[in-house]
Every structure is written in structure tokens, then in C-alpha cells.
Amino acid sequence: MVGGGGLLSWLSVLDRKLWRDLWGMKTQALAIAFVIAGGVSVQLLSTGMLNSLQETRRAYYERYLLADIWAPVVRAPQALLSDIRGLDGVQAAETRIRAGALFDMPGMSEPASGEILSLPDIGLPSVNQLYLTRGRTPEVDRSDEVVVLESFATAHELQIGDTVAATIHGRRARLVIVGIGLSPEHVYTIAPGEIVPDDRLFGVMWMGRQALARAVDQDGAFNEAVVRLSHGASQAAVIAELDLLFEPFGAPGAYGRDEQISDVFVSSEIDQLRTMGNVLPPIFLLVAAFLVNIVISRLIAVQRAGIGLLKAFGYRDDEVGWHYMKLVAVIGLAGLLIGGGLGIWLGREMAIMYTQYYRFPFLVFNADPRTYAIVIAVTAAAILGGAAMAVRRAASLNPADAMTQPPPPDYSKAAGMGITRWHRIDQQTRMILRQIIRWPVRAALTVAGVAASGALLIGTMFFIDSMSVMMDGFFNVSNRYDVSVSFVQPRSRAAYHSIERMPGVLAAEPFRAASARLRHGNLEERAALIGSPPDPQLSRMVDAQYRTVSPPPGGLVLSQDLAIKLDVEAGDMLEIHIAEGRRPVLHVAVSAVTTTLIGSGAQMRIGDLNALLGEGDVVSGAYLIVDPDQVDTLYNALKSVPLVAGTGLQALAAQNLDDLMQQNLGTAIWIYTGFAGLIALGVIYNSVRISFAERQRELASLRVLGFTVADVSYILLGEVAFLTLLALPVGAAAGTGMAWYLAQAMSSELFRLPFVISLSTFGLAGALLIGITIGSSLLVRHQIQRLDMVAVLKTGE
């Protein structure tokens, strides 16, 4: 019986009935509540997380004065700072020194690379401030003191007072850690050219201005200006002014936050959250509304006699209507509470997960009141809307009609009954088919609900397929090297050959990279122009079918994303402004446009590029295949070569990407898969349970006639099994569409999701739905076994 008998005595009689009705259908009510909870928590999670991330980013950038514009330059006199500050639209500006460095970390054979940034010798910078979590900034007169980025410190267990051996500008130095901190420039820290962060392999440090200037021969000069804009200033205008100002000093071109690597990743994450938030919660809430509608209208049909009785006693239509509305409201409220709790809990967990990759000083999951208001309003609209029709029908029942036994439903007039007259099928199967044909809308809603959850399953699991194809393409087809080595500056072939001859190197391939601005008409994009051998083996551009696309003599291959941004096609001419060395302007024909899955690129033959640049036969670095037994020897050798500016380790990159997928994507996918499963459970269980309630009499009659529990189960469960089977292809089609949409919507500048769904994804989604159908059926089969034949048959309806 119902718990809380004492409590019940406080309720009106009708409310007691409500409470007992609810208790009687508690499993069903819970199943609906869980579907609602799924919608509520997904909505809360996605909008709340989006809100938290955006708000935290805004506050962090604002408080720690993140630059709006970064303007790198080869070497410019410090005196230029007052000119920069005098530019229209510049609110604050700083000059600084940024230098690449190699770190020799104890206990780690792989070479770690990173960069060192200068801090003003006196006072705080007016742009890009540090958030010190421990320690202090370097003293003016100490040239060896540094602040270390917290993620790097944590990865190496570095403490205040520890020392780190570094190679800066080809010189070895011992650096003493005096502080550990975070920076708004490094929310997402990733080595140039890498696709996943590795806190062990890439570090950032901050040194005093004078100390760093001496180390890299920049006394009285700077190699980067960072600028904050005044409110309403035009970024493009200030960038143009800066480019003009820096022109004589060798500047590759200033850029805004939209090209600042950390913020690009954060923005991409925010965009993805927004897309997910636009797609998934509406599906959940729509299905919840469907479910509430089906369940309530069928529940009311089962309760006909009770409604008639209430009205015969003199309860008014609105009282009866309100009574059933309250029943729905209680279920909705339960869904809201479960979903709210679940959403907040998941949000907090997700925020913790985010902080592993996105280093904010704090990231608290915090859905604003507006989010809650939206969630409540949408849920209320969905469930009350879903119930409104059914409740109105109940309220308008004529009491006399409601209390008499309803005539048997008429099967003679339903369209499509003809096919069920086929005499080769047995009567049980005929009953199943007629039940479906007689109530096509009900059947369609069940199919739609199951299909929606199938689509959600496929739409979310698609990410795993897509990402593995992307990874396979990137690591096994496009970039087949083990280690990439880049030089401090372009070097002669001799330098390349010295790398090629290092211990453990099995094969090597040179490359030339030059930073450039690509122009076509008024459109301009910054990109690295890569020169590679005529038939590259270790690093190459491939098309969507994974065929190598090699640049022809004198031609240029462009990745599709760049081609779209620049509005060029194969055959068009590009104007290329090389941003280093003699800074020539080249005119090169685009020979082919190709799809790249990760990153973008512009590639030429190395001979052609060098000829155009006029710097002789030089290389910027090399891709290497390495003997696995000799990697450590090679790493140690590389650490001691002054010309090496950085290294990239593919195996670790692949591992990191895999970890990232497992953790971030994996968790999200399991959450969504779980919710999709909940929807399926809600739809299927309710559908079977209500069918059982409606058809108890028929089923009991069959038992009396000598049909076994299995025979009777076939009639009841055959219907839902049939509908589930029908829903499978519909769900597969809808899931494919959803995956296609998500592949388009979630692709960003950083990567393009290939539209691939593996057979196992379809299989897994199908198996899950079938499993849920079987599970729900077993629950109801238990009820069939306990069916009281006598009680059911002796009474009228």
C-alpha cells in the first residue's frame, strides 16, 4: 500500500485518489519522469555549461586583460611602443619578447619544447596579465628566475625553488622557478602544429624583460606587441595600422583573438556546446511531450468508469480536468527535480573535466536563473501541452456513458484492414496487426519515440566513428612520420643531413615552412606555406578518399577550408606575401583544392618554394621515421642540437588525442547514450504497460480459453516488438541525417568531421533498442503471469 498514511489524511479525497493512482502506476510514472528528466538535464547541462564557459571566459579575459591583437615582428625598437599606444582605438599596449625554448626535463627522454615570454621588469603588464597561483614574479636583477605555466608544472611536479635546464636561442641555461601561474593567453595550451595538448611536452614560462632580451639578443627591442582595443574600436583598422607601423621591421602580420590558438580552441568548444544544445534537448522534450500525451490519454481511457463515477457524484468538469492535470504535473515535477539534480551534478562533473584541458583560474558550473526558467517553461509546455487534449476529453465525458461498459471498439471501418484478412496468418498475429492498423497514430507515436532514441544513439555514437576515421587519416595516411624536427631558422641541406644521420633515424624527409599571407581579391588568410619533396612519403596532403595530392611543378595545393575562405578554385591565381626573410610577394596558381580533416594547409614543391624565396636550397626541418629501440638515444641527441627549435612526437600525439576522445567525448557520448536509452525505455515500457492495462480483459479471456502465458505474451509483446523492428530503419535513417547535420555543424577551423557511420554503430544502437524492448517485455510478462482471470472476467469493464 501507499506509504505515509498519516500524510494522506491531510489531503482531500480526490487528492488521495490522485496519490493512490500515482502509486499504482509508479513504474510507468517514473519511466515518464525519467524521459522528462533526460530532456531537462541535457538542456540544463548544455545551456548551463555554455553559459558557464562563456561567462568564465569573459570574466577571465576582462580581469586579466587579454589582448585583442597580437603583432609579431622580427625585431623592432622599443621606442615604437609610444607610437603603438598613440594609435586610434588602442586602449593599452605592451611590447614583449617571445622566444622558443627546449626544456630538458629530468626523467623524461622526450624533448619538451615551449616558449618563454617576457614580463615587464617593473609593475604588472597592462595587457595579458598573469594569474599567479603560487610564488612571485621574477626579480629585476635575477636573470634566471621564471614563472612556469601551472599545467607544465603539474605535469612535471615542479615546485617553487626547483630548477629546469633549458636551451634558449641555442644557449643552455638553468632556470629557477619562483612562481607558478595561469594566463588568459594559455587557457588551452598547445604546441604549434599539434592537434592535442600535451602538458608534459609543451611548456610556457615567463622571464624578466631584461634577462630574456639578453638571452635572445633583443636588448632595447621587442618581437611582439600586444594590444587591447578601446570600446567600439575597429580591430581591422588597428591591425592595418600596426602592419603599416611594423612593415620596416619584418612583420608577418598582426592578428586578433580569432586566430589566437588558445581562444580558437575555447571558441570551438563553445560553438560545439551551442550546437549540441540546439539539437539534443528539443528532441528529448518533444519525445517527453509525446509520451505524456500517449500515456495520459490511454490512462484516462482505462479510468473511464472512475471518471463517470466522480461526475455522477457531482464533480464538475473543471474539477475532474484539474484532477488529471495535477497527476501530470506531479509526474512533470518529478522529472524536473530528477533532471535538475542530474543536470547540475553532471554539469559539475563536466566542469571538472573541462578544467583538465581548459585552464581557467576557476570554472564553476553555474546555470543562470534564465536557464532554469527556460527549462521549467519548456518542460511545463511539453507535458501540459501533451496532456491537455487527453484531459479535456476526460472532463467532457458524459457520466452515464462513462459508467456503462463501452461497446467493443469497431475494427470494421479502419482503413487497411483488408490486408489482415489474409487467411494464411494465425489469429494471434492477426490481432497484433489489427491493433496497429486500428490505432495508427498511437503506433506511429511509438515508432517515432523509439526511432528518436535510435537516432540519438546513432547521432552521438557517430562521433566515435568520425573521430577514429579522422585520426586514422591524420596519423596513418597523412602524417606517417614518428618525429618532426623544426629548426630555429631555415638551414642548409647540411643541417638536414646531420639530422638524417642521427642514431635511430630510419628515414627522413625535409620540409620548408614559411609563414605567409594568402590574398585573393580583398580576402586574406594567414597560413604556413609548406614546401615538400615531389613525392612526399611521410607528410602529405590527401583528399577525402585518402589519395595523395602532390603539387605539380610550379603549382600549389590548397586545403578546402582555405580555398573557401579565399574564394578560390583550382586554376585561380593567389597572391602570397611571405612574412619572413626578404618578404617577397609571389603569384602562384592554385593547382588543386583538397579536403583535409585536421588543420589546413598550402603546399608546394620544396624546390619551387625555395626558388621563389630566393634563399637557396634550405630546409625548415625534417620528418623522421625512427627505430623504436633507439628513440631515447635520438631524443637525447636532439636535445643537445642547438639548431633544433622544437620536436613533435606523433605516437604521443596519437595517444593524447585518443585519451582526449576517451575522456571528453567518451563521457559526453555515454551521457547522451544513457539518455537516449532512457527515452527508449520510457516509450517502450509505457507502450507495453498501457497496452496491458487496456487489454487485460482480452488477455485474461485468452488465458481462460487455454492459451499459455507464452501465447498471450506473444499477442501483447508482438505488437511492441513489431513496432520496434519498424522503428529500427526509421531510427537508422533519422540518425544518419542527424549525424550528417552534426558533421556539418560541429566542423570547425581546427578539424572537419568526416561523415562516417560504422556498421557496428548501427548494430549497437539496434541491439540496445532490442535489449530495452526485451527488458520491458520481461517486466510486463511478469504481470501476465499474475493475471487474475476470475477477477477480470467476472466484471464488466
Added chain:
Amino acid sequence: MSTPKAPIEPMEGLCFRTRGLTKTYGKGAAEVQALRGVDLELPDGELVVVLGASGSGKSTFLNIIGGLDKATSGEVFFRGRDIGHASRQELTQYRRRNVGFVFQFYNLMPSLTAWENVALVTEIADNPLTPDAALEMVGLKERQSHFPAQMSGGEQQRVAIARAIAKQPSVLLCDEPTGALDSATGTRVLEALKTVNDTLNATTLIITHNAGVAAMADRVVIFADGAVREVKINTNPKNPKDITW
């Protein structure tokens, strides 16, 4: 019944024999004693009318001999076989092979036509009549492709009878078969039952409130307070047409 372990009682010519049959529902204060020791013998092939007030135990008795319910204590034998101690599966088989039921509220499958409702049973029976023959016997051959919603109450009840007899049951159990019908329709239903009893020689039990129906019976059993008060043998049963009620 096919329970090899069940004791077989010599019951020449008897369809049912019960001894000390009791049935108690509920516990404690809510306890209701529906049967208080029923001893009864019913010969094969007879048409038996069971009379009694509401709560006299007649329906409970019918449910127990029909294999729908189990007695609390006592013995029930069907043609010498103990059905009082049969398992649920054995009772299902017992109902499937031997018993035809007719209820007050027809309990037809609304999604099946008259013919299909009958075929539902013939498909699982061992030696059934054809659905056509069964419908013919209750005079509904021409309505065979109608759904329950398209038939009157009397017609629906006759389909229910056709369904019950199609398996050629040894026993036909009818609980208030005319309870929901007017007298003219009721008479037609009783005629159908009489025809079936004559043609198939199935032992037929009809529970009714209506004492007039007793005139058509070979034997009349009167229940009161959970026990058999009286058994009357009727040597000259009337035709249902001649009964007034």
C-alpha cells in the same frame, strides 16, 4: 488431463466429483469463506443448472471445476483425474483440451471477426469442429465476417458459445450467459446451449439467477451459504422455448 502421477478414481459415468471442497478468500478480519465443504457428483453429458443467491458460492465452484481457480482444501476430480492439485501449466492444458467457457460479458476479441474468434480456439485445439460448423450450430453462419462491434449482445454471446464449443469440449461452463440479455435474445442463447448439449454430449453447467431456466435442466443444483443445499433431478426437461421468465 495427462498427469501420470495423479491418482485415478473409479468414476464410471461421472464427469465431476468433489469432496469437502472449501475456498477462503482473504485473511483475518477480511476473510470470506466462499465454499464451506461442497460434496457433489455430476454425471457426464447432463445439462445442469446451478441456482443460488449472490455470494452463495456458485461462481467460485464453477471457477474451480473450470480450472481457473484453486480450492483451499478438499478434492476435485474430473473423469477420475485430480485437478485440485494440478500445476498452473496443467490447468492451462486442462482448459485448452476439455473446457469451454461462456461468460456474462461475452469476452470476444474485438479485433477479430466472428469466424476468426472461433478460429482462435480451433487453431490450438486437438480435434475441433470447423469454425463454420460451430457458427452454424449457433445459427450465425451468415454473420461470420462481422466484428463484435457490428453485432448485437445476443449475437456476440452466440459467437462466444460457438467459440466455447468449437474445440468439442467435454465440459461447457456458462456463468450467467443470459445476464446481460433481454428475454427473447436470452431464449435464443439458451436454445443454442441446449443444441450443443444434445449434439456434442458435453456436460453443460449453467449458472443463473433466473429460477425459470431450471426447467430446461436434467439436474438442478441449488447453492446457499457456500454449500450445496439441494440437488433436484428433472426427468422431463423442457425446451428453452417453452420456458417463461
